Amino acid sequence: MPTIDCDSRVHETRVTDRSELAPGVILLGLNAPELARATRAGQYVMAIPPTGEAAATALGIYEAQGERASLLFFLTGKRTRELGELRPGDMLALTGPLGNGFDLSSKPRHAVIVAGGVGIASVLLAAQRLVADGTRVELLYGARNEALLVDAQRFAEAGCELALATDDGSAGHHGLITALLERRSEMPDLILACGPSPMLRAVGRIAADRGVRAQLSLEETFACGVGGCWGCVVPLARTSAQAPGFPLESQGGSDVVYARICKEGPVFFSDELKW
Amino acid sequence: MPTIDCDSRVHETRVTDRSELAPGVILLGLNAPELARATRAGQYVMAIPPTGEAAATALGIYEAQGERASLLFFLTGKRTRELGELRPGDMLALTGPLGNGFDLSSKPRHAVIVAGGVGIASVLLAAQRLVADGTRVELLYGARNEALLVDAQRFAEAGCELALATDDGSAGHHGLITALLERRSEMPDLILACGPSPMLRAVGRIAADRGVRAQLSLEETFACGVGGCWGCVVPLARTSAQAPGFPLESQGGSDVVYARICKEGPVFFSDELKW
Amino acid sequence: MITAQPSLEVKLGKLQLAYPTLMGSGCYGSGDEFAPFADLTKIGAVVLKSVTRRPRLGNPTPRLVHTPAGLLNAIGLQNPGIDWYVEREVPKYADRPCPLIGSVAGFSIDDYAYVCEQLAKCAPIAAIELNISCPNVGSEGETFACDPDLTARVVRAARATTDKTLIVKLSPNVTDIASIAREAEAAGADALAVINTVRGMSVDVETWRPRLGNVTGGLSGPAIRPIAVLAVYEVARAVSIPIVGQGGIETATDALEFFLAGATAVSIGTANFTDPRIPERIVAELQAYLGRRGLAAIGDIVGKANVGIVGAYQHGGDEG
């Protein structure tokens, strides 16, 4: 992805609204005008823990409009549980926007976005932006069950065509969301995907089989979130344009180089990943 | 103190009410009928952390009547802050009642209770019980400032005579509460005290000077709270009746023995402490 | 088809335990203290507080400090001495609903041997743990588990006193725990307890004084869990006797990390100070875990942490 040169900083935001979209899935609205203004589709923040305990948490920026930005997250562990305790009026400090988002510069006619589970949190801005640019956008959205297909309606309202899948068949296709991508007769101009690694690998494989490339938004445990610790890496082909600034021959005798998901990513072209 | 043989166990209680009596001072009402029934004045509970993080917290049982027991505590650190987050309807597991409370068996004519700061949390039951038994009860209550003299009215309503002191002079005597004990011409039949160690030491010294003994409710960092770890000890005279079950000669060549505040205490006679 | 409950039974030397969960020495009294709050029939064994040859007053106060996800303690082995203990304490233990393991500490090889010998004679004592790793006594107490040769000698001396199961408790405060473990095994240990507390200290920045009366203490609790899991993993690769893994276990998930790393049983200490219902909960959850995976016994997972491919992409070495 082309590096986004954005105005990243610490923002002191205030919680404006909080809703539980499904059991254990929280949507947290924030008054964060500067963050909302600076954000591009596919970027994330590091949420600073309100109690000062534990590490900051990487979260995609779900909405960004006017004064408002929002975060959509699953209560998976200590840190997200703590963020889930926040109530309207509480303060939340964030650093961001961080990372390079999706590359939407190609002005595609037709885009498919594949989202799995909480991956939905990182693709709304891209969908809105593409629709606004006149692109036909299909959202392929998969989750464990119907209840966890959170906020799908929102994408429909934004002008996306929806195709759903659930692991248990409670809504849409009974099975993996990637099956819906695989069975397509034609590939779109643009494929974006965010979700669990196995889903992203499958999207990458399908794209490769069909001779196209996808933009995959990756996840890994982060520490610094700003490229300072080299903890969040993913192996890329030596030849990748997204490889970090070191010369290829400096990364050992290997045919891969490790790029930082937080800095060179989180979005990578599927054909450059060696994972 | 004579060992109290009580029905101590794990209680699953429900928070019925919560109020902030002063900034950082929480009164938490619990539906805990079995705990309330079993509790005697001066006993405490170990509050099991609702999140399962960190150790249990020792807290005096403030009120115990009918179905209700309550805890009164200062937000000093991680554990009490976490308990302070509880709201009506939330569950709180407790072990207790624990420890030996005050010995009120002497049916005194006149009792003085000295409470410093959060020490107030451990003396309400004793005051109520004494008043009910026809004892004249004076409460000497000291705190940093007027706001922190929490719930003093409650003791007046319970039939106690009140004398107050604050470090900053904002209410009552300007200075230490023990000055009010020291300047008395006569000593009462019974002196009970709970508060910071320096206050308790002073009460013990004053009592000794006047040829009487006081019952002091001590605090120390607890781990197990049930006598299992020997972490919470205080040195007693070798000759103390409150010394743990070991023979005096077994505690080394020393003239003291270490007793467990959680098990042999938390109330000790002032003339047996060697601290 | 109805399948049998997965078995949690384990064996440490000759000692057969119904559950693979011991209660850590010094953390559970003699069991009695926790009986109102926990079902002792659901406990593998209680390791008793360490006892020494002569009575000990223990360390000056304070003896406990809470630290992030941890507990620093410096009790200093307060105990009435072995003679009183055998005569007056142990007889009270006759009716405990779970096996009791005696813990022996000392300051010389003779001390250890003497205490082991006395303790081994006691019927209520099912096995003996040799605490050669207590960090809270200012003298050579710690050095036994810090020196391979001293470890070998003290274990041999203790071994000579008893046929009961002998567990040797190792210290993490060493450069190479595996080499100490090998010595203990060669000298006759039936099992190893891994790990005792990690040495630590805390200073009160208002008074400028150490927070512990003993200045230094031993760190326990979840903070040390990764250190303990690695110690078990390394020791398991060095010896073939069973390991009792311990250090920060609070949940079945935590316990499973130790089993996978190579522990045959685990020990729960500090977690009892968080919630005395934890040991029973762990047993139930271990059973459920095994059942869910169709495993017959806890032994089926011991040492199975798989050091194969972790991520999808792997490279050989990185000597560059």
Place this chain on the structure above:
Amino acid sequence: MITAQPSLEVKLGKLQLAYPTLMGSGCYGSGDEFAPFADLTKIGAVVLKSVTRRPRLGNPTPRLVHTPAGLLNAIGLQNPGIDWYVEREVPKYADRPCPLIGSVAGFSIDDYAYVCEQLAKCAPIAAIELNISCPNVGSEGETFACDPDLTARVVRAARATTDKTLIVKLSPNVTDIASIAREAEAAGADALAVINTVRGMSVDVETWRPRLGNVTGGLSGPAIRPIAVLAVYEVARAVSIPIVGQGGIETATDALEFFLAGATAVSIGTANFTDPRIPERIVAELQAYLGRRGLAAIGDIVGKANVGIVGAYQHGGDEG
């Protein structure tokens, strides 16, 4: 009367720092990465990520695991190698608003000496830290700081290459850190960094695989603070050169524990991952603390942890 602001200046060898707060190697990039979030003019110095003689790909993924109050990492010294580093990286560092300290890692004494020599020639590098204690490389990297003799030899070799301040970073994974510290001092170290991460491991109980691609890693964060404070306390009693205390510092109170235990400066690593504003907050609070107590300089409290009477009652020994 208007009193001057208390001074936070400290000296490490020849290196004069405006603030006693270093940013830990490997935790702060080259400073630049944190510049949008932190005021680098309020930082004592940034210790750069360790560099080796040859380029290193680093360890397979995952490289990070969160643990209770801690972070396990196994980066594996990913770096472009000293030649590229000196030629292409260091020149970019010329305008940093705070001093930069180069960090050197290696696998042989020759490697260390070579890298030190190259780095010492670079103007933007104010001082050199010798990382002889990285726990995340499978080879002898760790053994330098685990062996007094190897420590002495590698420090002598490095010392010979430069007059710049030489800080030697010690490992907590040893039986006796004080003896290693003495060797490093005798061999010419100007200061000691105490401590590097503590070795640890975590297992995923669903996949049965170690959570780190490298299997084992180094534990940092508040979990290890008591271990680090004790290490500083023991090293301070063994040497007379300044100590850079580190391990779990998140607040001024935490930092003060290290100063009182004997550290001249402190280093902040993992806390930057919690909140990049922490270093600036610590500096402000240290200043306030000194002011409140009427102290003129941070040096006034170094090593002042008072091992006198703690509780009111004290007894001599407890040999019983």
